[in-house]
Amino acid sequence: MLKGWHGWIGTFTGVALITVAMLPLAALTVWALARGRRATGTTPTWAWRRSLAEVGIVYGTVPWVWMIMLPGDRAGAVSGRVSLVPLRDLLTIATAGPLTAAVQVVGNLLVFAALGFLAPLRFAALASVPRILALAAGCSVLVEAAQYVLRLDRVSSVDDVLLNAAGAGLAALASRPWWRATARASSDRLRSAPVPGR
Template sequence: MNTNASLSAPLRRTRGLVLAVLAVLGLASAVFVVRRPLMMSAPMCVAGRWHGCFDTFNGVVLMTLVTLPLAALVVWALARARRAAGVASAWRMSLAEVGMVHGTVPFLWLTMMPGAGAGVVPARVSLIPLRDLVTMGPLGIVGNLLVFASLGFFAPMRFTASASLPRILALGAGCSVLVETAQYVLRLDRVSSVDDVLVNAAGAVLAALASRRWWRTPAQASPDRSRPAPAPAG
């Protein structure tokens, strides 16, 4: 009897439970720290008002946190349907899909919020690398790192084709270029900067490194290939 093999499954479950508890505690601590700014926009969000909720940073963050239970419910429903259909890695696939959407859309919403001079001031672009980086500040750099972090973290877990660092780098940079282009074309009173693209792409790569052990491999994408072909009849 292989004792190590019999102990590995309970240890993995225990480790996963501990990580989940730590993640919940970390999220609860972060919410506690920023509870006062978030509560400033709560009345507007509860009333369903656009101004004061969906056009403010606090309002978007609050709605992102409020919809976490709904996102968890969607993960559970997708995973249950996939398990019933006999799909392998049902939980990982479902978590990756919902995580990509729920973790990316709020940041895209924030980056596409128009400024006070939207549609009035001319569109601005900055193509000199690292010039704007020094003016972002720690908060700006962290925010730009997080824009496509969920995409970089979950995409290799869901799609085998994206399971490599160069591809994640290209994916993050490409999505960032689209956002910066949209800001320029729509004249949102924002600076379309190459530094935003660089930091966004770096954030996607760093997040991908954090999830590397859970990436989807070609063998997991097509498990039937490893099965021996049935012997011909007769």
């Protein structure tokens, strides 16, 4: 059992349990947002899609960022470490064993996967794989910089940025059929809308 507040907010297990416990609240938030949008005249499909995308981005990203911002055993006692040579950390992880390497790589790919999957569905301006890659890379750089500045006893690595961005890009490709259909539907609605003065 987790004991004390640190066991809940300061460990991977605690964060995972809190994330699961927050699922009903996330679902309720989606419902409330969709209902509010429907009350303002938004079609049910668009109301639900937008609400689900917004909540999904937050719910699917915050726990991962929370986990990678957890301090190590010597946080505050050691200065930040930086690794700017691409693929060096990945090669080091590979020597630690296949299971450790798989967990590290998959974990990094998932950090901004929800953002990559859902942001193009919600924001038309982000309906592009290069834009999602740029957004995820920018967010990842901010997280890595925060790890360094806050002296969390973690390595701020360019490989983490590459994996985080790659995960978001792959997720965007997975949702591409839906956001391309959404973009086409939006352009069709604009073309069919009556022009004022005609």
